[in-house]
Amino acid sequence: MAERITGEMIEYVGILAKLALSEEEKAQAGRDMERMLGYIDLLNEVDTEGVDPMTHLFSVANVFREDVVTNGDGSEAVWAGAPGGVKEGGLKAPRTLE
Amino acid sequence: MECLRWTALELGRRIRAGELTAVEAAQAALRQIDVCEPVLNSFITIDPERVLEQARAVQRGIEEGRFGGALSGAPVAIKDNLCTRGQRTTCASRILGDFTPAYEAEAVARLRRAGAVILGKTNMDEFAMGSTTETSAFGATRNPWSLGRVPGGSSGGSCSAVAGGEAFYALGSDTGGSIRQPASFCGLVGLKPTYGRVSRYGLVAYASSMDQVGPIARSVADCAAVLEVIAGHDPRDSTSLARGDTDFTAVLGRDIKGMRIGIPRGYFGEGLDAEVGAAVRAAAQGLAACGAVVEEFELGLTAYAVPTYYTIASAEASSNLARFDGVKYGYRASGEGLHDMYKRTRSQGFGPEVKRRIMLGSFVLSSGYYDAYYLKALRTKARIKQAFDAAFVRYDLLLGPTAPTTAPALGESLGDPLRMYLGDIYTIGANLAGLPAISVPCGLDSGGLPIGLQLTADCFQEKKLLAAAYAYEQSRPFPLCPMLTAEAGAGGEAADAETRGQGTACERKYICPEQMRREG
Numbered sequence: 001m002a003e004r005i006t007g008e009m010i011e012y013v014g015i016l017a018k019l020a021l022s023e024e025e026k027a028q029a030g031r032d033m034e035r036m037l038g039y040i041d042l043l044n045e046v047d048t049e050g051v052d053p054m055t056h057l058f059s060v061a062n063v064f065r066e067d068v069v070t071n072g073d074g075s076e077a078v079w080a081g082a083p084g085g086v087k088e089g090g091l092k093a094p095r096t097l098e
Numbered sequence: 099m100e101c102l103r104w105t106a107l108e109l110g111r112r113i114r115a116g117e118l119t120a121v122e123a124a125q126a127a128l129r130q131i132d133v134c135e136p137v138l139n140s141f142i143t144i145d146p147e148r149v150l151e152q153a154r155a156v157q158r159g160i161e162e163g164r165f166g167g168a169l170s171g172a173p174v175a176i177k178d179n180l181c182t183r184g185q186r187t188t189c190a191s192r193i194l195g196d197f198t199p200a201y202e203a204e205a206v207a208r209l210r211r212a213g214a215v216i217l218g219k220t221n222m223d224e225f226a227m228g229s230t231t232e233t234s235a236f237g238a239t240r241n242p243w244s245l246g247r248v249p250g251g252s253s254g255g256s257c258s259a260v261a262g263g264e265a266f267y268a269l270g271s272d273t274g275g276s277i278r279q280p281a282s283f284c285g286l287v288g289l290k291p292t293y294g295r296v297s298r299y300g301l302v303a304y305a306s307s308m309d310q311v312g313p314i315a316r317s318v319a320d321c322a323a324v325l326e327v328i329a330g331h332d333p334r335d336s337t338s339l340a341r342g343d344t345d346f347t348a349v350l351g352r353d354i355k356g357m358r359i360g361i362p363r364g365y366f367g368e369g370l371d372a373e374v375g376a377a378v379r380a381a382a383q384g385l386a387a388c389g390a391v392v393e394e395f396e397l398g399l400t401a402y403a404v405p406t407y408y409t410i411a412s413a414e415a416s417s418n419l420a421r422f423d424g425v426k427y428g429y430r431a432s433g434e435g436l437h438d439m440y441k442r443t444r445s446q447g448f449g450p451e452v453k454r455r456i457m458l459g460s461f462v463l464s465s466g467y468y469d470a471y472y473l474k475a476l477r478t479k480a481r482i483k484q485a486f487d488a489a490f491v492r493y494d495l496l497l498g499p500t501a502p503t504t505a506p507a508l509g510e511s512l513g514d515p516l517r518m519y520l521g522d523i524y525t526i527g528a529n530l531a532g533l534p535a536i537s538v539p540c541g542l543d544s545g546g547l548p549i550g551l552q553l554t555a556d557c558f559q560e561k562k563l564l565a566a567a568y569a570y571e572q573s574r575p576f577p578l579c580p581m582l583t584a585e586a587g588a589g590g591e592a593a594d595a596e597t598r599g600q601g602t603a604c605e606r607k608y609i610c611p612e613q614m615r616r617e618g
Binding site for chain 1: 197198401416420424427433434435436453454457460464471476480516
């Protein structure tokens with residue numbers, strides 16, 4: 001059975017999801033998640049003993065290629081979309097250390 | 099405007115025959131866009147000058163013999179989660195509201211090489227998360243069959259554009275039914291190819307193990323022709339598979355006598371609208387009259403597809419959408435330091451449905467819950483795949499409804515997300531198992547709304563799907579959507595304000611031809 005979603009759990013998930021939620025959003029998220037997990041618990045009826053988790057539908061192997069650049073230098077077009085701009089070949093972001 | 103009623107193949111044939119030019123076709127589509135957009139809101143971005151420039155280049159190419167393909171010159175609408183080089187690609191999200199890609203999605207590039215004229219980028223549920231096109235940050239889209247109804251989703255803009263005569267065909271993407279369900283609601287043919295059939299390069303990822311690009315059109319033949327162009331291996335998508343069997347139009351008209359079609363009994367249970375059920379059963383009889391052997395059987399595990407899907411899709415979404423952090427591209431909020439900026443950017447940039455799925459996905463992947471939820475869903479997915487494998491030993495195709503109901507009214511779905519998710523019950527099995535599936539119109543309900551028939555085949559059996567869908571379509575011609583006129587457009591505008599207001603966090607920035615003329 002789905003556990004009751006506590007305030008601490010929502011705080012923790014908010015950190016994992018990198019979302020700053022208002023108190024109202026947190027309460028709503030808790031209710032939504034509890035209801036959805038309660039529904040997902042339906043899967044406990046399915047016998048999956050001895051069944052491997054299926055991540056890929058087809059048996060695809062790693063695809064290797066020579067490490068050779070085939071595309072041109074598109075860096076300027078890519079940088080053009082950087083919201084904080086670019087400085088000395090790097091994307092600008094807020095300071096992480098004082 | 100007569101040409102707006104033609105299929106893409108009919109238009110292509112007449113352009114090649116010199117009856118009209120690609121430029122005239124593009125102008126006709128732009129005029130219809132001008133009439134429809136104030137009401138339908140099918141598009142997020144349109145640049146008429148760019149459209150006409152492409153059309154002129156394609157017309158020259160046709161005259162010089164460089165574009166000889168069946169679809170050359172036909173104007174197409176592209177879902178706004180497929181990257182278009184130099185043209186804004188928003189995923190209907192505030193967080194990508196001003197994002198202009200530096201590269202092109204492979205499916206779009208293949209269309210261009212085949213002489214397509216790209217009209218613009220269509221509205222959708224934000225990041226393809228939704229079933230109504232109401233979670234868009236650019237306002238809801240209306241269903242051309244009934245303006246008070248949703249077009250379905252998430253490829254709702256692509257479908258309303260094709261049904262409304264604004265585009266001759268469209269590309270959509272389908273992770274849990276996002277091509278087939280809106281095609282069903284809009285009286286169109288929508289095809290979700292086998293996972294790996296079409297490159298996902300340049301498709302903004304939602305749930306990578308299930309996302310697939312596919313065509314939306316007014317006929318089965320159009321869908322086959324578009325798939326022929328976009329299918330194939332692409333070294334930049336290592337899940338795309340190299341296969342030679344892509345001559346899909348070759349099977350149109352093939353006899354389906356003796357084809358074995360299974361109807362899962364569980365698809366006709368609780369929750370299915372009676373009129374939809376009756377229309378789909380009548381369609382099964384229609385296929386039987388074409389020579390197919392149709393019978394009911396027990397597929398099993400049907401009730402578990404929706405919870406399996408939402409667990410896996412949310413988990414993958416939480417990982418895929420981690421890249422939107424305000425550093426590399428897209429929207430950035432101001433914040434106190436890096437982490438605060440990340441959180442504010444994402445909180446302001448994503449809408450409620452996207453946040454809901456990111457939260458759920460983060461939870462099911464988190465330490466302590468990973469086994470109980472995420473791995474359990476992957477194990478159930480394996481069981482569901484086995485059930486389909488067993489069915490395809492006995493049957494060539496499976497038949498059922500595309501959606502349990504016809505299009506709901508605007509504004510009535512988002513209040514109860516779980517109820518909305520349950521509407522995906524018939525479509526998501528194909529995504530979980532990687533199967534190709536098609537929605538074909540099979541009637542109208544008493545309110546005049548289209549009903550969709552879904553056919554599903556085993557992996558890489560698109561030809562069986564198309565042969566059966568074509569045979570059915572030829573036996574039961576379906577009416578085109580009544581065309582919107584300028585008068586209807588003006589009448590619809592007043593009623594529009596209410597629904598538009600819900601999703602206008604982003605300013606709409608497309609330019610209509612009319613607006614362009616006014617602005618000189």
